[in-house]
Amino acid sequence: MQRRNFLRISGGGFVAAAxxxxxxxxxxxxxxxxxxxxxxxxxxxxxxxxxxxxWLLSYAILAPHSHNLQSWIVDLGTPNEIxxxxxxxxxxxxxxxLSRQIMMSHGTFLELLDLAAKERxxxxxxxxxPEGSFGPEQLDTRPVARIHLTPDPSLPKDPLFAQILLRHxxxxxxxxxxxxxxTAWQAMASSITPHALRFGHVGLEQTQLLASHRNTxxxxxxxxxTTPRTIMESYDVLRVGANEIAQHxxxxxxxDAKVVWLNRLGLFDRxxxxxxxxxxxxxxxxxxxxxxxxxxxxxxxxxxxxDRVTQVNSGRAxxxxxxxxxxxxxxxxxxxxxxxxxxxxxxxxxxxxxxxxASRPRETVQMWARVGYAPAASPSPRRRxxxxxxx
Ligand SMILES: Cc1cc2nc3c(=O)[nH]c(=O)nc-3n(C[C@H](O)[C@H](O)[C@H](O)COP(=O)(O)O)c2cc1C
Numbered sequence: 044m045q046r047r048n049f050l051r052i053s054g055g056g057f058v059a060a061a062x063x064x065x066x067x068x069x070x071x072x073x074x075x076x077x078x079x080x081x082x083x084x085x086x087x088x089x090x091x092x093x094x095x096x097x098w099l100l101s102y103a104i105l106a107p108h109s110h111n112l113q114s115w116i117v118d119l120g121t122p123n124e125i126x127x128x129x130x131x132x133x134x135x136x137x138x139x140x141l142s143r144q145i146m147m148s149h150g151t152f153l154e155l156l157d158l159a160a161k162e163r164x165x166x167x168x169x170x171x172x173p174e175g176s177f178g179p180e181q182l183d184t185r186p187v188a189r190i191h192l193t194p195d196p197s198l199p200k201d202p203l204f205a206q207i208l209l210r211h212x213x214x215x216x217x218x219x220x221x222x223x224x225x226t227a228w229q230a231m232a233s234s235i236t237p238h239a240l241r242f243g244h245v246g247l248e249q250t251q252l253l254a255s256h257r258n259t260x261x262x263x264x265x266x267x268x269t270t271p272r273t274i275m276e277s278y279d280v281l282r283v284g285a286n287e288i289a290q291h292x293x294x295x296x297x298x299d300a301k302v303v304w305l306n307r308l309g310l311f312d313r314x315x316x317x318x319x320x321x322x323x324x325x326x327x328x329x330x331x332x333x334x335x336x337x338x339x340x341x342x343x344x345x346x347x348x349x350d351r352v353t354q355v356n357s358g359r360a361x362x363x364x365x366x367x368x369x370x371x372x373x374x375x376x377x378x379x380x381x382x383x384x385x386x387x388x389x390x391x392x393x394x395x396x397x398x399x400x401a402s403r404p405r406e407t408v409q410m411w412a413r414v415g416y417a418p419a420a421s422p423s424p425r426r427r428x429x430x431x432x433x434x
Contacts (some may be wrong), residue, residue, distance in 0.1 A: 063114075065371070073298050076289040079424035087209055093165055096125055097428060100256050102159035102207050106151035107360060109379065110135060110280050113293050113431070115152050118186075118433040125190040127152070128433075129182050137276040140268065141347050141384050142182050143354050147409065149187045150358020155190030156190065158204040159205050159368075166195040174352045184342050187355065190320050203366040210365055211422055213374035216337040219329070222247045223340040227371050231342065238360035240409065241345040249333075249380035255398055257335040260413070263380035263391035264331050271316035278313045282424075292424040338413040342375070343399045349407040357409035368414065375412045382408055413432040 044235035055257040086101035096119055108114065112131035118126040127149065134145055153169055160167040167190050174185040223246050267273050280294030284303040288296050297303075307313040319321035327358045344360060344432055346353045362378075393403075401408050 057117045063138050071416050073285050073300060073303050073373070075296065075298060075421055075424070076285045079292045079296075080422045082425035082428070083208055083422040086095075094119070095165070098163065099159040099165075099192075100125070100296055100431065101428055102204075103156040104428060104431060105151045105207055105210070105414045106148070107210075107212060107365065107377075108148035108151065109139060110277065110295060111116045111293050112145075112148070112424055114148065114279065115431050116146055117431055118434045119432060123192045125156070125192075126184050126186050127190065129189040130388065131182060131184065134182070135276055137272045137377075138383050138385065141180055141314065142177075143349070143384065143409075144379060145360030146177075146187070146351055146354035147181065147361065150355040150360075151362040152358075152427055153188055153190070153355065154359040155364035156205055158201050158207065159213075159410050160190075161201050163194045164194060166198055166199065167192055171352050171355055179350070182267060203363060206238050206366040206369040209226060210369045211374075211420040212376055213417050213420040214334070215374075215417040215418045215420060217339060217374070217413070218326055219247075219337050219339055219415075221339060221416045227368070227373060228340075228342075230371060231364045231367050234363040235344070236260055238356045239347070239364070240357060240360045241406075242342065242364070243345070244340060244342045244414070246340040252398070253341070255394075256341045256388075257338065257400060259342075259381055259391050260335050260378045260411075261328070261332050261386060261392045262394075263378070263383075265328055265393065266387050267380045267383075268327055269319040270385075271386075273385065274316045283311065283313075288424055290407050290424045294424075296424060307429045334413055335413070340414040341378075342410075342412050342414050343408055344408050344410040345399060346409050347402045347406060351409075351410075354409065361410045364410075372416065373414060374417045374420065375414045377410060379411070 082101065082105060090098045090101060100117060104115065106114065110134040112135070114130045116128045116130050118128065120126070129145060129149065134142055140144060157167045157169065170189045172185070172187065173189040177185070228246070230243045235242055245256055247253065271272045277295060281297060282288045282291050282294050283297045285298070291353060302311060314373060342364070344357060344364070346357055363433045365375055381395040383392070395408055395411060396403055396406070399408055
């Protein structure tokens, strides 16, 4: 019976399990396997003299992607061109039923590719959906973008390129004593150009509005954690310990020593969602609440319309904002739960749109993120460059 209870506690409760004070399970904190994060050292030296497209792609694959799914497939069959498709096996049908975030995650890839092209004196002419756009509900095998590369020495380099290797999503607690300065918000807002999104923010000076943002984020997180099919989607891509991380090099990495030991002992059950009142769920809600309470600011990005081109361009804009923030020593973490289009999120979805003054259905909140100062986050894994190339 005791063991069954223990299993219930550990079942899916990766953050909770990390807090179980079982001395016998503590040990050296396992490290991120070097190979899984080698991409963050930049292009391999031999790529400098090889096909420039591989050099550009070494930067593009460092783009942020929802759940770190890395759903990018590139075809290099035509000289001077890159054809980008979506890997339809890497979607999030429960939490991202319309694949809006997947399209944004292709936008982030294209933005980094474009910055890298400029760095090499190349103009990247990007044609979105060259064989026609996907419908509003489903993706298919048609390309997301055709990128044609042409030498153009007159093209200015973009200083955001220098931030690509330094940018990381940061899920730590932030420093509540440090307000995000007005100049930093301004720099983030300006970085969106040329993409047509409305940028907004709230900081420590607007106590009530800040509290509303924290509340909505907490409610949405609660829903995601207590809806079995949505939390299971995260568990499906949860990689526990160095071996799983090295094997997959994608998804959500978990290196906490205690959880890794529970997993090794076969006591970490990821086959079913914990109940809403399980410690596994309640402790994660508490932990996330503490992180929200430590957050001195939130940003949002709102689009007119919500077609596939708009979604890709929203991803491009988000990549620019995060790189601009990185240059200023700021960190951020997207908060996608309230923006997700599944039925259970209806109330937080309406709340966040109201909070940021986005009028439905004309406008859509494409990105919402917590922003602040925090200890550096570790880099997340990336698959090998070769794994993305089909031709
Ligand atoms: C469209 C989009 C939505 C995201 N939503 C979340 C989120 O809700 N919570 C979170 O912690 N990270 C979120 N992320 C960040 C990804 O999880 C992150 O980019 C990925 O794990 C890779 O890590 P990196 O950004 O440090 O390279 C999102 C990223 C994108 C592009």
